[in-house]
Amino acid sequence: MRTAAIVRTGITRRELMLASAGLLSLGSSLTRAANTPAPAPPPGAAAGPAGPFSLPPLPYADNALDPVISASTLGFHHDKHHKAYVDNLNKAVAGTPLADQPLEKIILTTYGAADKAGIYNNAGQHWNHSFYWKSLRPQGGGEPPAALLHKINESFGSVDALHKEWLAAATSQFGSGWAWLVLDGDKLAVTKTGNADSPLTRGQKPLLTIDVWEHAYYLDYQNRRADYVNAVFDKAINWGFAAENLMV
Ligand SMILES: [Fe+2]
Numbered sequence: 001m002r003t004a005a006i007v008r009t010g011i012t013r014r015e016l017m018l019a020s021a022g023l024l025s026l027g028s029s030l031t032r033a034a035n036t037p038a039p040a041p042p043p044g045a046a047a048g049p050a051g052p053f054s055l056p057p058l059p060y061a062d063n064a065l066d067p068v069i070s071a072s073t074l075g076f077h078h079d080k081h082h083k084a085y086v087d088n089l090n091k092a093v094a095g096t097p098l099a100d101q102p103l104e105k106i107i108l109t110t111y112g113a114a115d116k117a118g119i120y121n122n123a124g125q126h127w128n129h130s131f132y133w134k135s136l137r138p139q140g141g142g143e144p145p146a147a148l149l150h151k152i153n154e155s156f157g158s159v160d161a162l163h164k165e166w167l168a169a170a171t172s173q174f175g176s177g178w179a180w181l182v183l184d185g186d187k188l189a190v191t192k193t194g195n196a197d198s199p200l201t202r203g204q205k206p207l208l209t210i211d212v213w214e215h216a217y218y219l220d221y222q223n224r225r226a227d228y229v230n231a232v233f234d235k236a237i238n239w240g241f242a243a244e245n246l247m248v
Contacts, residue, residue, distance in 0.1 A: 051090025052099050055083050056130050064138040068236045069228075073219045081215050082129040089122040103127055104200060111201045124196030128178055128209065131198075135208045137238040144239040148246055155188035163233055165190040170212050170229040179229070181208040181242060207242040 058078050063071035093099040098106050098119065106123045110116035144152060144159065156162040162181070169192040170179035177194040182204040184191075191199060199206050210216075210232055217228035 051087075051094060053086050053089050053103065053126060055086045056133070058133055060136075060138055065136060065236050067220075068231045069136070069217075070220050073217065076219070077211075077215060078129075078133070082126070085122045085125040085129065089119065089126055092119045092122060107198070107200055121196040124198055127200070128196065128198055129211070131206060132178075132209050132211050134241050135210065135238050136232065136236045137240070138236070140236040140238050141234045142239070145243040148239060148243040151188055151246065162188075162190065163230075166210075166233060167226060167229050170210055171226050173212050176213040179210050179212060180204075180206055182206055183246060205245065207245045208237065 055078075058074065061071075062074040062078070065074060093106070098110075101109075103123055103126060106119065107127060110120035110123065113120065143149065149159070152159055152162050156165065166179060166181065169190045173179060173192040173194065175194065177192060178198065179190065179192045180199050182189050182191055182199045184204045188207070189204070191202075191204065193199065198209075210229060212225060212229070217225060221228040
């Protein structure tokens with residue numbers, strides 16, 4: 001039982017509340033027990049330093065989202081940028097009590113701690129990127145599944161209205177960061193976060209995200225962030241993933 005397992009890790013009451021709401025289970029595939037062998041790195045990827053965290057493979061081929069996101073962008077983004085966050089995190093937690101902790105607990109317990117900023121940033125970026133790959137799919141977009149569509153209409157009025165809020169959040173995030181569709185209480189909302197931050201530290205449940213760091217789109221769209229955001233929303237967003245997260 002999930003809650004019992006979390007209690008054994010000794011996490012805080014706030015985290016237990018998030019877990020009870022299903023939030024921590026969103027990243028369950030990002031964590032593993034210390035005695036579980038790490039999966040093999042993706043083909044062509046150089047092995048990183050040994051540690052508790054590993055780079056998850058992309059859930060589709062690196063050219064599967066072309067032309068919305070090119071194979072070149074996905075390859076660099078996943079194999080270089082995301083891998084660097086994982087490698088840096090493994091180095092940073094090596095030999096510390098955090099090495100045995102779930103990723104979500106590391107994020108929540110290092111948030112706001114100046115002397116743990118390096119760990120927080122790399123842990124956050126590992127979580128955010130793992131969630132981002134799942135927020136996309138080949139031939140995505142279109143109409144959300146019925147239960148999610150009902151919730152979108154209830155919260156925003158329409159998918160088009162959600163699209164407008166999503167675009168506004170993604171394009172108004174100054175510098176690097178993320179835009180999110182979240183469940184906040186019993187309503188859906190769009191929000192944005194800077195750098196490695198995520199809604200996890202705000203008690204919101206993430207349903208979808210889009211990476212608006214320049215490395216996510218610059219090879220394909222240069223400075224046209226809005227074109228990237230719109231193309232992803234129309235042709236690559238994974239409504240099924242959002243619907244699954246909503247039900248957890
Ligand atoms: Fe990124």
